[in-house]
Amino acid sequence: MKIIDTIALVLIIIGALNWGLIGIFNFNLVETIFGGFSIISRIIYILVGISGLWGIKLIFDQNS
Secondary structure: OOHHHHHHHHHHHHHHHHHHHHHHHOOOHHHHHHOOOOHHHHHHHHHHHHHHHHHHHHHHOOOO
């Protein structure tokens, strides 16, 4: 697996776990660690979103 695929999957998992925590416990781990909508939080959310888009490519990748 390419390194970018691995990074994307890790970020997708982080995003999924964060949404799970929000849904179950109303607890946002990213905002707790980095502050509510700080620049770092925004960067993490952007990277998770881009990783989600990259994940679409992984679904259709013939080499997996």
